[in-house]
Amino acid sequence: MTTTAPALDLTADPVELTAALVDVPSVSGDEGALAGAIEHALxxxxxxxxxxxxxxxxxxxxxxxxxxxxxxxxxxxTVPIAGNVPSRRDGDTLFGCGTSDMKAGDAVIAHLAVTLTEPAHDLTVVFYDCEEIEAARNGLGRIERELPEWLRADLAILGEPTDGMVEAGCQGTLRAEVRTMGRRAHSARSWLGDNAIHRAGQVLSRLAAYRPRRVDIDGCEYREGLQAVKVTGGVAGNVVPDEAVVTVNFRFAPDRSADQAVAHVREVLDGFDVEVTDLSPGALPGLAAPAAQEFLAATGATPRAKYGWTDVSRFAALGVPAINYGPGDPNLAHTREEHVDVARIREATEVLRRFLTG
Structure with missing residues (x-):
């Protein structure tokens, strides 16, 4: 679906601008109309x-x-629309697909980019595509390859939904398939077979007994987690299965490298066939950077760890300190009832304006 976008007034109230952005559908892979409208307005x-x-x-x-x-x-x-476009306003709440994740943040960024003509810091703004789908299509990856100089900065702030809090760094994430093998047989003569699903029970027992770390980095506590997220196996109702697969997800603190995370999962599941299918490193908080300290002073907020993976990881890999700060509520992201408090939009605008004007 391709939509012709209306003209955008980036100088408008960021709340009204958020609604205007939501009203232009931009499901991952179909952001062209909104990108064109933003480009024309800038x-x-x-x-x-x-x-x-x-x-x-x-x-x-x-x-x-x-x-x-x-x-x-x-x-x-955004994720696919769930009957929640166009936007609608109910008192101090704005509803619509992407309001929280993260068109409210986009509106704040666009408004400040246009209205701050003499900022205390040089300013770069990046509106990118395909964040909600596979990492290979993420627009930041293309920008890094084609326009790397545009990503150089002393501090990167991602407008991801944080409910107005400063969330530092992010967890790394690893997915792996743990495969158990057996011998197929007729279930009426089960003693002739070796049940692979039963063998998978040993994998589940180790995961259930696993005790995850809590790690304090720069005053932010990161909590790790190693979980089974999917189990597949079985042939038919009268067959002893000869193969089963347990998919596991490891959310690891950013003091572990990607290689260390892989080694840890293999150690926990020693003796089993572990195939890593997806891996993204975390990002350290980066709060010691002078620009980050200035931003924390401007917000007056106590930073907390980011639970989940965000593109701060990409900036950290480039040596750019990066944090998450946005008006949306992460708990509402991707829901049918997605919405944002208009007061959060205005608050985020003023906090960033105060920081950027020194």
């Missing part, structure tokens, strides 16, 4: 910005020669 309403387009991503930046550069990033795609 080019016509922000002559102080250099603007480029990369696929369905739009980037803009100041070049004022400031001693530090701050990058604000937000993905413009």
């Amino acid at each position: 080019r016509t309403q922000a002559p102080h910005l250099e603007v480029v387009r990369s696929g369905a991503s739009v980037l803009a930046r100041t070049n004022l020669g400031r001693p530090r550069r701050v990058l604000l990033a937000g993905h413009i795609d």
